[in-house]
Amino acid sequence: MHQLTLAEIARGLADKKFSSEELTKVLLARIAQLDPQLNSFISLTEDLALTQAKAADARRANGESGALLGAPIAHKDLFCTQGIRTSCGSKMLDNFKAPYDATVVAKLAAAGAVTLGKTNMDEFAMGSANESSYYGAVKNPWSLEHVPGGSSGGSAAAVAARLLPAATGTDTGGSIRQPAALTNLTGLKPTYGRVSRWGMIAYASSLDQGGPMARTAEDCAILLQGMAGFDPNDSTSIDEPVPDYSASLNGSLQGLRIGVPKEYFSAGLDPRIAELIHNSVKALEKLGAVIKEISLPNMQHAIPAYYVIAPAEASSNLSRFDGVRFGYRCEDPKNLEDLYKRSRGEGFGPEVQRRIMVGAYALSAGYYDAYYLKAQKIRRLIKNDFMAAFNEVDIILGPTTPNPAWKLGAKNSDPVAAYLEDVYTITANLAGLPGLSMPAGFVDGLPVGVQLLAPYFQEGRLLNVAHQYQLNTDWHTRTPTGF
Numbered sequence: 001m002h003q004l005t006l007a008e009i010a011r012g013l014a015d016k017k018f019s020s021e022e023l024t025k026v027l028l029a030r031i032a033q034l035d036p037q038l039n040s041f042i043s044l045t046e047d048l049a050l051t052q053a054k055a056a057d058a059r060r061a062n063g064e065s066g067a068l069l070g071a072p073i074a075h076k077d078l079f080c081t082q083g084i085r086t087s088c089g090s091k092m093l094d095n096f097k098a099p100y101d102a103t104v105v106a107k108l109a110a111a112g113a114v115t116l117g118k119t120n121m122d123e124f125a126m127g128s129a130n131e132s133s134y135y136g137a138v139k140n141p142w143s144l145e146h147v148p149g150g151s152s153g154g155s156a157a158a159v160a161a162r163l164l165p166a167a168t169g170t171d172t173g174g175s176i177r178q179p180a181a182l183t184n185l186t187g188l189k190p191t192y193g194r195v196s197r198w199g200m201i202a203y204a205s206s207l208d209q210g211g212p213m214a215r216t217a218e219d220c221a222i223l224l225q226g227m228a229g230f231d232p233n234d235s236t237s238i239d240e241p242v243p244d245y246s247a248s249l250n251g252s253l254q255g256l257r258i259g260v261p262k263e264y265f266s267a268g269l270d271p272r273i274a275e276l277i278h279n280s281v282k283a284l285e286k287l288g289a290v291i292k293e294i295s296l297p298n299m300q301h302a303i304p305a306y307y308v309i310a311p312a313e314a315s316s317n318l319s320r321f322d323g324v325r326f327g328y329r330c331e332d333p334k335n336l337e338d339l340y341k342r343s344r345g346e347g348f349g350p351e352v353q354r355r356i357m358v359g360a361y362a363l364s365a366g367y368y369d370a371y372y373l374k375a376q377k378i379r380r381l382i383k384n385d386f387m388a389a390f391n392e393v394d395i396i397l398g399p400t401t402p403n404p405a406w407k408l409g410a411k412n413s414d415p416v417a418a419y420l421e422d423v424y425t426i427t428a429n430l431a432g433l434p435g436l437s438m439p440a441g442f443v444d445g446l447p448v449g450v451q452l453l454a455p456y457f458q459e460g461r462l463l464n465v466a467h468q469y470q471l472n473t474d475w476h477t478r479t480p481t482g483f
């Protein structure tokens, strides 16, 4: 039963092959048995899950239907869940029980989804390896010596290990797409403003976006349907109708113009990944797509711009965690200054402290123009590159990451080496565009992802292309040994 996708679960529940309660019990038992190897959960919510599963079964018995009614999922631990620990992977929020549900959590619960727990993540979503979590590193089910990617590494590892069919993630610079690539999943970062950020603990507010992680594009369509939509509580949420994502999965790819940026195939890319990307291009060509070489000339500036803007916004967002208004408070403070200093010094881990320092520096008087303002100008140039490219093509295709998963600890002493792994994903966040990563093959037994980018609000197009690709390839069906 644990192999079933969301789409298969919906059919099984509708055909009364099993109940949501039965399925939930099977998955909870599987998590108890296998998660100690992976560390993909920070909190399990067994009681809530069983209550929600029984309620979903009762709704079905009353004639209700719906693709998410009774479907087991989990939330990245930065989505606020009422009465349940919402830690953001940090000691700072280790005992924070959110007083309300994030909009995403509330919407999915209303659709009948069953929450099995809260997944592990890099502290405050800062990282690409899920090693900065206060709750310990997450292991990649494809190789327990390797990282699963981050910052949504817990959601990725849990879904890849078939502990559950799908989970939520968030993506500020790649944190849905990169762990999806490194664990053989399909993950989608929606257009900025498509999914409400209300109740999603902020890292960098102008970049953060929640989205689905699952094994197939078909399942991402189902989960995104439950997450997307206007929310008056989020002033950056956009009031656009939500299309039926599942209905557009079977569109023909005949004549679809795919742009492949020449800058993507530079020296930093593992040549074995380049070859797999070329294979996926060929597979899409066979389905009728037309390939065109394009250029994104300002891509080389994306990493420095992102690593100014994201820390700058983080330094502002995280100022509220001071031991007074929010978060951990140190013991026996000598005075107010000591309380602030030690609460933040003890409550935040080293990567978060590094980002706060970089961000506060970039925003400080005298440096603001040189760093923050400059980075914002680069951001506009990157967006303009995409706008020009999308005049010529419908989709942009390339690798999700320059390398496959690295060994646990391998990049710990060199944070910049980890930042460089984000080169292909962060441009979509800087421009606010939707992006999807899907399985494209393996290098040394480790999964590789291909990334698709589309114009604003074209999530349906991304899912359509990915679904057609998955009907004609079987990478996404491969299961890690031992799971």
Ligand code: GLN
Residues within 6 Å of the ligand: 125, 126, 127, 128, 150, 151, 170, 171, 172, 173, 174, 175, 176, 203, 310, 422
């Ligand atoms: N790796 C990037 C960072 O550390 C992206 C993280 C994210 O998308 N949350 O900032």
